[in-house]
Amino acid sequence: xxxxxxxxxxxxxxxxxxxxxxxxxxxxxxxxxxxxxxxxxxxxxxxxxxxxxxxxxxxxxxxxxxxxxxxxxxxxxxxxxxxxxxxxxxxxxxxxxxxxxxxxxxxxxxxxxxxxxxxxxxxxxxxxxxxxxxxxxxxxxxxxxxxxxxxxxxxxxxxxxxxxxxxxxxxxxxxxxxxxxxxxxxxxxxxxxxxxxxxxxxxxxxxxxxxxxxxxxxxxxxxxxxxxxxxxxxxxxxxxxxxxxxxxxxxxxxxxxxxxxxxxxxxxxxxxxxxxxxxxxxxxxxxxxxxxxxxxxxxxxxxxxxxxxxxxxxxxxxxxxxxxxxxxxxxxxxxxxxxxxxxxxxxxxxxxxxxxxxxxxxxxxxxxx
Amino acid sequence: xxxxxxxxxxxxxxxxxxxxxxxxxxxxxxxxxxxxxxxxxxxxxxxxxxxxxxxxxxxxxxxxxxxxxxxxxxxxxxxxxxxxxxxxxxxxxxxxxxxxxxxxxxxxxxxxxxxxxxxxxxxxxxxxxxxxx
Numbered sequence: 006x007x008x009x010x011x012x013x014x015x016x017x018x019x020x021x022x023x024x025x026x027x028x029x030x031x032x033x034x035x036x037x038x039x040x041x042x043x044x045x046x047x048x049x050x051x052x053x054x055x056x057x058x059x060x061x062x063x064x065x066x067x068x069x070x071x072x073x074x075x076x077x078x079x080x081x082x083x084x085x086x087x088x089x090x091x092x093x094x095x096x097x098x099x100x101x102x103x104x105x106x107x108x109x110x111x112x113x114x115x116x117x118x119x120x121x122x123x124x125x126x127x128x129x130x131x132x133x134x135x136x137x138x139x140x141x142x143x144x145x146x147x148x149x150x151x152x153x154x155x156x157x158x159x160x161x162x163x164x165x166x167x168x169x170x171x172x173x174x175x176x177x178x179x180x181x182x183x184x185x186x187x188x189x190x191x192x193x194x195x196x197x198x199x200x201x202x203x204x205x206x207x208x209x210x211x212x213x214x215x216x217x218x219x220x221x222x223x224x225x226x227x228x229x230x231x232x233x234x235x236x237x238x239x240x241x242x243x244x245x246x247x248x249x250x251x252x253x254x255x256x257x258x259x260x261x262x263x264x265x266x267x268x269x270x271x272x273x274x275x276x277x278x279x280x281x282x283x284x285x286x287x288x289x290x291x292x293x294x295x296x297x298x299x300x301x302x303x304x305x306x307x308x309x310x311x312x313x314x315x316x317x318x319x320x321x322x323x324x325x326x327x328x329x330x331x332x333x334x335x336x337x338x339x340x341x342x343x344x345x346x347x348x349x350x351x352x353x354x355x356x357x358x359x360x361x362x363x364x365x366x367x368x369x370x371x372x373x374x
Numbered sequence: 375x376x377x378x379x380x381x382x383x384x385x386x387x388x389x390x391x392x393x394x395x396x397x398x399x400x401x402x403x404x405x406x407x408x409x410x411x412x413x414x415x416x417x418x419x420x421x422x423x424x425x426x427x428x429x430x431x432x433x434x435x436x437x438x439x440x441x442x443x444x445x446x447x448x449x450x451x452x453x454x455x456x457x458x459x460x461x462x463x464x465x466x467x468x469x470x471x472x473x474x475x476x477x478x479x480x481x482x483x484x485x486x487x488x489x490x491x492x493x494x495x496x497x498x499x500x501x502x503x504x505x506x507x
Binding site: 021032033037038039042232235236294295296298317318320324 | 411412414415417418420436438439440441442443
């Protein structure tokens with residue numbers, strides 16, 4: 006199993022470790038998932054995300070390459086801006102969800118999921134255009150996510166207020182100095198809270214982790230594991246690759262339509278358009294105190310219409326069971342459904358507005374400093 | 375590998391339940407330190423009713439965590455004679471004091487056979503050493 010440079014740190018901090026996408030990662034530390042979740046919503050959480058993949062793409066054809074490979078329209082972003090995307094196969098299904106970063110018209114970075122980073126790279130290589138270079142820098146790249154309402158204060162204290170005060174949602178700045186460590190600061194994340202995805206040389210990983218935890222102490226920072234990352238992202242209405250978005254499910258009818266622009270041609274566009282109106286995805290909450298179980302069937306007036314794709318206890322809603330469903334029928338807000346688990350037990354659930362929890366992610370940076 | 379507390383006086387299952395012999399064919403059941411650490415934050419415990427007749431391979435209790443749901447395998451065939459009602463208000467005790475106040479339920483068995491077939495503490499520690507952490 007792969008290990009990040011922080012493996013020893015996680016073990017020393019008493020983390021419960023588990024396999025994720027071929028990586029040995031912390032699920033939670035001694036404090037537990039609930040405390041880590043709350044710390045991220047109220048103060049800030051620090052996540053080891055070194056397992057994710059990063060590629061650099063350079064050359065004259067890179068712009069045209071993205072227009073072909075990604076669902077969103079990269080014409081919509083300028084230098085220093087990032088964009089959420091799906092990468093589809095020819096069937097219109099999601100190979101992976103990813104974020105593309107534009108340094109300039111001829112230099113880009115793509116950030117992909119851990120478990121798919123090798124197959125994604127092969128797919129991109131297979132579809133490469135003549136005048137472009139594709140480089141997998143995952144093994145040389147550290148990624149730490151600092152998320153939560155106190156994250157800007159912490160970064161401002163280390164890097165200086167001017168380094169980030171004008172930084173908008175989905176924008177990034179390169180070559181920021183964090184106490185001698187050169188980083189790329191991206192105002193993005195997977196929690197619904199304001200914060201940063203921070204990239205630097207893999208050799209600086211432990212130093213950066215220690216720096217943020219030490220200086221972040223007065224801001225209530227807490228190291229957070231993949232458990233909290235999952236409850237935070239689901240509450241924030243964000244999909245998980247392999248669950249809500251999958252290589253065998255067409256990307257139509259999801260709450261993540263913002264990842265798709267129909268103004269350009271991309272791989273998988275035709276089957277995607279053809280599937281519109283046949284597939285839908287919704288956030289739900291479940292009545293009672295129990296989660297129905299992964300892969301539970303979704304029933305509507307007794308008829309099976311789909312499947313539960315993820316489930317959590319929504320910590321920020323006061324421990325309410327919640328999840329995402331994928332169904333073949335359009336449902337209204339607050340509509341009642343039933344979930345039938347593998348043991349034959351049924352649970353009453355309701356369609357809810359996505360996201361379930363609205364965090365600070367889009368707040369004005371200056372107001373958070 | 376992390377260290378787990380394995381009290382010597384208890385018996386253990388491969389699914390990480392512990393069973394305590396209370397005498398007169400009465401047994402108390404709970405989850406082990408290993409299970410508690412891997413379960414994470416416990417939010418709710420669905421306990422069986424007293425007087426329920428249970429099978430050693432059956433599941434009559436489920437532990438709900440922030441992350442997942444964990445089925446508890448009965449291990450002992452017999453009749454439920456007591457359940458830990460305290461868990462209604464403080465389900466987290468199942469992990470914070472897994473061998474003490476976090477017990478789940480008590481069974482009156484027909485024989486000692488089910489208990490005798492469970493692993494001793496020594497055997498369970500050997501079994502844990504073979505588990506992926």
